[in-house]
Amino acid sequence: MRIVLLGAPGCGKGTQGAHLAHDYRIPRLSTGDALRAAVAAKSVLGLRAKAAMDAGQLVSDEIVTGLVEERLAAADTANGFILDGFPRNESQARTLDAMLVHLGRAPIDHAVHLRVDEAELIERLQSRGRVEGRADDNVETIRSRLEVYRNQTQPLLDYYAQQHKLLSFEGVGDVLQIRNRLIEALGASRAESASI
Numbered sequence: 001m002r003i004v005l006l007g008a009p010g011c012g013k014g015t016q017g018a019h020l021a022h023d024y025r026i027p028r029l030s031t032g033d034a035l036r037a038a039v040a041a042k043s044v045l046g047l048r049a050k051a052a053m054d055a056g057q058l059v060s061d062e063i064v065t066g067l068v069e070e071r072l073a074a075a076d077t078a079n080g081f082i083l084d085g086f087p088r089n090e091s092q093a094r095t096l097d098a099m100l101v102h103l104g105r106a107p108i109d110h111a112v113h114l115r116v117d118e119a120e121l122i123e124r125l126q127s128r129g130r131v132e133g134r135a136d137d138n139v140e141t142i143r144s145r146l147e148v149y150r151n152q153t154q155p156l157l158d159y160y161a162q163q164h165k166l167l168s169f170e171g172v173g174d175v176l177q178i179r180n181r182l183i184e185a186l187g188a189s190r191a192e193s194a195s196i
């Protein structure tokens, strides 16, 4: 199963991505986690990415697609993967499709979208900022990230809908209930494609 997770910052991609990775026994690849690790390690890549991350803007396509390509070329993603936080714009989505062809991998099966309204997102991100101390979970940066999401990432919903790959879910409520809805929908669509 090759899944892309879509949704605004704070919608629960990380939490649900971890559940799906566990349930399907496939790796979850989070570009945000990989970039934060690079920043913490003060690597050249981390130093290049830091300013954009602190400002709540996107890091360059070149940096993130390099990270993703390295992971998708590795053996542990051969049977599937969950991409959390990538693609973030249409250029990255096209690069991802081309990358899978180039690596001899099957295409993305589903884009899973979690819907959460903005007031709830802001509240969640502020509380995560207090608990986890993430540098970009402060009010000003949260607003930039939500704007970047609306302008650059939200159009991907159409991109995947046109490919008939979009599955959209209400992202508010009990975490395990949301997980169960995802698993059910993914299982149903798998059974449907197997019977065609």
Ligand code: AMP
Binding pocket: 009, 031, 032, 033, 035, 052, 053, 054, 056, 057, 058, 059, 060, 061, 064, 084, 085, 086, 087, 088, 092, 136, 145
């Ligand atoms: P996340 O943890 O997914 O919210 O990502 C945290 C930050 O990392 C984002 O606000 C961006 O600055 C950067 N980032 C993560 N994924 C990407 C991506 N696919 N393209 C560009 N920047 C990204």
